[in-house]
Amino acid sequence: MNNLNQDLLSNDLIVTPAMQDNLSAAAKWGRFLAIVGFITCVLMLIGGLWVANKGLGYFYSQQQAMTLGITYAVMAVLFFFPCLFLFKFSTNTLEASRTSNQDSLESGIVNLKLMFRFIGIVTLIMIILYVLGIIFAVIFASR
């Protein structure tokens, strides 16, 4: 893909005021969403710790409580990284729109790419695990 666009991308594209407005608005909402995401991460982590420690009354065994608690904690960690990338995208883009700093703009857009890539890879892994789970369930059910 890089080779294909080498000629087309040889010159810098000027960021028009309309582009800048849309990008700034996206960055403001992105920052808000990232903060909501960080809060959700903390809530998930607290929930996971609570279930692992004191959730025994709600479950049949300590093992079940621990499994659920660890699952919550892993989900919180997985959820943290896209929020971090989104926060970096937002703060860098907003800084770029304030100061016209080229490095900040580029860093922001790279973080946007990292966010989508991370979510994409995690989604693909989840889908593969789901499919494998269904296949194993069918195999074990047919025995």
Add this chain to the structure above:
Amino acid sequence: MHNPSQTGSNQPTLSPEAVNALLASATWARMLGLLGIIGSVIVLGMTASKFGKYDSIEGYAIFAIVFGIIVLLPSFLLFRYAGKAKVAAIGGRTDQFDEAFNALKGFLVICSMVGLLLILAYIVLSNIGWSKG
């Protein structure tokens, strides 16, 4: 790294590296958008085929609208962002970048609203749970 002064303008510019990063983000965003659209259409189709689970057509309509706002609309906006960003990056068209960033803004607005509502619902339901427990 590129300096705006090199382009003879005070306006910031998108360097080739930044455009490439946008192109890569568009590729992943298109995949995520497509998965979201396909998943939500499957869920809505399966629900529509089981009208008996709902008391009335209105029940399904409310479900479809809520589900559409939570999953289908952000997925569509993500897909739109991906398409526009790809066209803009390959063709070097700033008008398409406008529309791409507008779609990205819409996607982030809806996700923010849904996230906020989910946290509020979580807090309200937790309080109800605590008061009953």
